[in-house]
Amino acid sequence: MERTIFHIDANSEFLSWSAVKLLNEWPPIDLRSVPSVVGGSEQSRKGIVLASSIPAKQLGIKTGETLYSARLKCPELIVVPPDFELYEDMSAKFFKICNSFSPLVQKFSIDELFLDYTNMEPHFGPPLEGAKKISEKIKSELGFTVNIGISTNKLLAKMASDFEKPDKIHTLYPDEIKEKMWPLPIGNLFMVGRQTKKKLLDIGIDTIGKLANCDIEIMKKYLKSHGELIHKYANGIDASLVTTEKEPYKSISNGSTLPRDISDKGELLKYALSLCEKVCSRLRKEGVSASVVDVGIRFKDLSYCSHQKKLLKYIYSTNDVYSAVKDLVNELWSGETPVRAITIGLSDLVSNEYQQYSFFDDDKSKKYEKIDGVVDELREKYGFHCITRASLVDDKFHKNVLKYQNPSMKSYL
């Protein structure tokens, strides 16, 4: 049976949500009407644009560029810091409203979701009418606008919501692909990023239509499985379903740019310990253990290296992870090139339910796990900073690292 799928996308998400909040403060200003961006802190060396207003976009300011470069384009640019707590809160409200129009809603990122509208027509009218009701409800209750794309699968709905913005509803049914999607530049297709775009342009494919109509075997040879995928997408083919099930994590990681470039190993390890605390507490909260530990280092010159280590057992205590991290840092880094950023990742995750007994093979691990358990409980009750390792007391970086969890974004449907 044919389905009706909506993709709903909050317009300039972070910026709108910060704007809505600032409207209630004095002096009232609507960030959306002036050149403005949400940007990271330049002081802690994270000065990039996270989101921009439409007037800022018109001046050529793009997500991901440095604030320095953005200011060159617009000296009067207003920069506000991100407020991830606010964004998570708005995201939840946004989801709740959409959920009142269909039980089948899938969160795709902090500001995007898919809604399966199939069978909802008796309640809210034909798709366009239903979409309009959703859009109006969000505007009146939450104060920001959305784009809604309507089609028969997720890929086409997502492509449709990306058409003209803001506050618009678009359809992209299969019989409209040729007219509405094929003329678009190749880079507009979902899953065609910078590198793939370049490769496609090299062989003369500059529109989605040209990709759709080229021989799929050529694409398979040229770009392997990714070539096959985007060829399907260019033809509007996507069989994935809207699902409400939360998929278990396959990996959990945390990283950070450091307050300055680090040349001292002891100091780097202190930052690494902070990140171990964070990533391990998330691991335990998920009720899983990991057997692979990863360390990635970005150097001063922005080059990047990573090493991983497969362990013989599954671990979840901060100390066990930290001990593997220390080995990996020593492998990766001789101390010559200053380090700009470090990331710690855990993968090959298994649920603790299935193998809890295999852990207690040595008393030291057992002790650590007990301590971590108590620390986690205290933190759950009294906040993250109620208890801190002696070596990290008064550490500003440590306090910031643990402050909040940055949202993540999926790259597959």
Added chain:
DNA sequence: TCTGGGGTCCTAGGACCC
């Protein structure tokens, strides 16, 4: 004066086993 952060998937090469 440089370019954040979190997550998934793919690929190529090498090791190792039979």
Added chain:
DNA sequence: TCTGGGGTCCTAGGACCC
């Protein structure tokens, strides 16, 4: 003793999403 082929696991790096 001049040496195949398949399977699996591990690792590093790179692609993508916003």
